[in-house]
Amino acid sequence: MSESTANHTFALYLGCIAPNRYPGVESAAIKGCKKLGIDLVPLKGASCCPAPGAFGSIDMNVFYAMAARNLVLAEQMKMDIALVCNGCYKSIWEVNHKLKHNKDLRDGVNEVLKEVDMEYKGTINVYHIAELLYNDKFVGVDKIKDSVVNPLTGARIAVHYGCHLTKPHKDREFEKEVMLNTEHPMWMEELVAALGATPVEYRNKMQCCGAGGGVRGYDIVHSLDITNEKLINLKEAKVDALTDICPFCQLQFDRGQIEIKEKFGVSYDLPVLHFAELLGLAQGMSPQDLGLDLHGISCEPFLQKVL
Amino acid sequence: MAKSKGYPEALEKKLHDQRYYREDSTPDFTKRVEDKSRTIAHMCFQCGTCTGSCPSAPRSTYRIRKFMRRAVLGLESEALNDPDLWLCTTCYSCTDRCPRDIAPTDVIMAMRNMAFTHDIIPVNFLKTVTAIYSSGHGVPNNDVNRAARERLGLTRDPPTTHMYPEYMPGIRKILDHYHLKENADRIIKEREG
Incomplete structure (x- = not known):
């Protein structure tokens, strides 16, 4: 394999829930990626980002402008963005994509950003960390395997893909085509x-x-009932742990179990x-x-x- | 709105008049929904794939197909005043599967945007706005987490607006441009006193 050994550098967009509720995600992402050349x-x-459920529901224009401000910060650093949350991906990736392709939206956003001396130019790309890990252009499964010092042998782990990284697949543009399969994907299992x-x-x-779209705040019982259905199905599969790639989903499954x-x-x-x-x-990081x-x-x- | 198919003028007019057959419909609602959602809502042929894919449907009276019909028929008031409008988790499963490549999720978002202009909005959405206006984050940091971050070798506050509050005036300026904080405060006060 003619894999590039060059280091990749990204601006890490943290969002809210990872750094302020699950700081281990931030720490593990930085240290884990470092070992993999990122x-x-x-x-x-x-x-x-701003929260796509809340802001998107209130006023799409504010949603675009607030996400664009975060994008401009990365443009000023001349760096692509990497992020750890599906919700943030929906906001940051999708707004970047929409602004790049719609002049009317871009002009509208730039009129507002002018008030804070910023201009969206559309010069960077946005990646989810799961995408960087899976795509061998950046890391890839083989390189991850090589970095394992404490294999999680014997643990049965189920995957929660979440919604906003890959859906709607018709609008997404992943280099790895298997990531566009939203009915029965297996790349996270890999x-x-x-x-x-x-x-x-x-x-x-x-x-x-069950957490998204503002439903967790609007009707917690309805929201948890969706989570509960997933937990029933997970229990049936007798798994030792659930893994996710979205801190908001993680909050819903983790704190949600207490609720x-x-x-x-x-x-x-x-x-x-x-x-x-x-x-x-x-x-090899400790708990x-x-x-x-x-x-x-x-x-x-x-x-x-596993330890 | 459907594109003109080049029928004779009289037929065009007849088709147009027949599209909205209820007295309480708002004729330009479909167009406004389509402009805001950037999706071709009028192409919906009511197959119900959306409702069948919806995680909220089995546990509520929320039917995304019904909202699609309201979009097409111009039933603005019925759509915007229905509390079920706020039960969409925006999972995009309906959008993912729609055989006509419509984005029902974005139709819901457009309707929610329109509802907000009539002050129809659950308070929890507005509280996210006020949290971001004050700290830049929807879920802000706290002391337990600060101590944990330090233990993990991270900065006590993340290198976001939390660590660099000098970025806050710019964020407030953007939100103020849309009078969002002002409106959020007013509506929260009206509801909660």
Whole structure:
């Protein structure tokens, strides 16, 4: 394989939930990527992406302008963006894509950005970290395998893909074509297997976590009922952990299990880890270094299996 | 609105008049929904793939197909005043599967935008706005997390607006351009006193 050994550098767009609720995701992403030849440098002064459910529902124009401001910060650094959250991907990637292709939108946004001495130029690209890890142009499954020092052997791990990275696939432009399969994708399972774990499929795995669109705040019981359906299906598959690539989904599955116990009287005790955290573990980071003790649902039973 | 197919003028007029057959319809609603959502809502042939794909449908009265019909028939008031409008999780499964390549999710978002102009909006959406106006983040940092970040070898506050509050005036200026904070405060006050 004629793989490039050159280092790639990206501006790391953090969003809200990862740095402020699951800081291990931030730490694992930076350290894990470093070992795989990717430098993630801070995107100084970034704000909320803004939340696509809340802002998109209120006023699309504000949504475009706020996302464009984050994009301009990266344009000023002359760096592509890497991010760790599906919701952020929806905002940052999609607005970048729309502004690049629609002059009317771009002109409208730039009129507002002029008030803060900024101009959106459309000079950078936006990537989700899962995409960088899967695409061998940047990392690829083989390189991940080589970086594993603590294989997660024996652990049965299910994947929650989430919605906003790949849906709607008609609008997405991934270099890896398998990422456009939104009915029955398997590329995340390949990543899980690269860490030595056993990927496990379950009924209706592409269903939404239930948190998005402002529904978690609008009708928590409705939102958790969707999550609960997924948890029932996961329980049936007898998995040791669930992995996700979106801190908002993670919040919904992790803290959500506590709320489900309160409201529905059912408990699952299913550990939920962002793929970056899982990668960190497999690369030898300790659970303490990953802040796994901050999770709502204890990761202990899973950790005992893999450490 | 459907593109002209080049029929004789009289037939065009007849087709146009028949499109909206209810007295309470707003004739230009379809066009406004389409402009805002940038999707071809009028092409919907009501197959129901959207509702069949919807995670909210089995546990509520929310039917995305119904909202698509309202878009086509111009039933503005019925659409914007229905509390089910806010049960879409924006999972985009309907958009992903629509056989006519319409984006029903974006139709919902357009309707929500229109509802907001009539002050129809759940308060939790507005609270996200006020959180971002004050700190730049929808989910802000707290002391427990600051201590954890330090332990993990990260900066106590992430290198976002949290660490660089000097970026906040620019963010507020953008939000103020749309009078968003002002409107959010007013509506929250009206609802919660």
